[in-house]
Amino acid sequence: MTRVSSPDPQRDEVRAAVRQALSVAVATGLYGVSFGALSVAAGLSLGQTMALSLLMFSGGSQFAFIGVVGSAGTPAAAVATAGLLGVRNGLYGPQVAPLLGAHGGRRLLAAQLTIDESTAVGTAHPPGPAARAGFWWTGAGVFALWNLFTLGGALLGDALGDPRRYGLDAAAAAAFLALVWPRLTGAQGRLARLVAAAAVVAALATTPFLPAGVPVLLAAAVAILVGMLTPVQPPGSGIQPDPRAARDPATRQDDEPEEGARP
Structure with a gap:
């Protein structure tokens, strides 16, 4: 067998x-x-x-x-x-x-x-x-x-x-x-796209005037600033994963009470 x-x-x-x-x-x-x-x-x-x-x-x-x-x-x-x-x-x-x-x-x-x-x-x-x-x-x-x-x-x-x-x-x-594309979808992805666009604009606008490397740091600073100003979601406000999802299906079935035993 x-x-x-x-x-x-x-x-x-x-x-x-x-x-x-x-x-x-x-x-x-x-x-x-x-x-x-x-x-x-x-x-x-x-x-x-x-x-x-x-x-x-x-x-x-x-x-x-x-x-x-x-x-x-x-x-x-x-x-x-x-x-x-x-x-x-x-x-x-x-x-x-x-x-x-x-x-x-x-x-x-x-x-x-x-x-x-x-x-x-x-x-x-x-x-x-x-x-x-x-x-x-x-x-x-x-x-x-x-x-x-x-x-x-x-x-x-x-x-x-x-x-x-x-x-x-x-x-x-x-x-x-x-x-990184999967992170650019959904509500959080919309914010990420806006941050990326602002960083790109900052880098392109300053490249002709600043030494090499500085525009990259400026773009990073823009992203960091937006992150600092963005409100942080309180814990538990989003969708939380089921801690039993990674366990064996048979184990999950044993953990759950039978239909007749439910309160």
Whole structure:
């Protein structure tokens, strides 16, 4: 007699988070080819290029750094520009830390892997195993593939030509947009769309006048300000999940009184 195993919603959520993480990791990692090729073209050596991907590990900051270097800017200006763009990763910490509950060495590793993609995938799931799996798998996957393709782009830089013509930057942006799109629907999504529009307008309006990196911070400041001014819903005012939903259906049936025993 074949034994039919009962469904495990928690395991299904973890698997879905891992699949999502791997998809995002591949789309983002491929973009590392562009960075590797452009970094070598800007005058950095193979070792310097790989050091940026291994240690800085922030695509926006890395592209900003080589952009300043490639335009004959000073090292101080390159570091300052990259640092401004990297500030946003520090802002993710308070949001990610409660999800992971990491301590010691794992906390340091989590800090290194806290980027746009890992934060987005981790926070797209309810707190628990799925959120942790989404964060760790995305962070580790992007780190591995980003560095692998950075190496490939740096070694094949001359043969590739301008890597931006392949549209890898658009693929990475499309993957990230697909990731956050479910959060842009409904009543809360309407507010998110308005905040995003205001941030985009602020960034575009100030880009011609401010140093690289500052418009991004200004856009983030707009979003933070709106968040501070938006009233917070009191606990319990929204739809609350059924705590029994993640349990085995047979267990839920045992917990419920029979029809005749109901008061």
